[in-house]
Amino acid sequence: MELPHLRGLRQRAVLSQEQLAERSGVARDTISKLETGRRKAYPTTIHKLATGLEVEPRMLLGGVQYAESDTELESTTEPVEESHGKPEGDRKIGF
Numbered sequence: 001m002e003l004p005h006l007r008g009l010r011q012r013a014v015l016s017q018e019q020l021a022e023r024s025g026v027a028r029d030t031i032s033k034l035e036t037g038r039r040k041a042y043p044t045t046i047h048k049l050a051t052g053l054e055v056e057p058r059m060l061l062g063g064v065q066y067a068e069s070d071t072e073l074e075s076t077t078e079p080v081e082e083s084h085g086k087p088e089g090d091r092k093i094g095f
Helices: 006-012 017-024 028-036 043-053 070-076
Strands: none
Touching: 006 028, 006 043, 017 028, 017 043, 028 043
């Protein structure tokens, strides 16, 4: 499998290939080949890299990460002002 987001996730974690290799148990040369598309990843390799990066494996494959719960959202967002006449349950947040 290809890992289109491996390099970006590694860089966002501020890790070198060597540091990720130490954290994940995947050889630095393998990480380099995966990042450049010269090698495909086995499922076990994806799991090891995800563990080393502290992300879900789907993030390496291009998946989207969603908040785990409403509580997590409440703790990271500011309170909503007034509801403009809509009942509490009918409010929607979007783009």
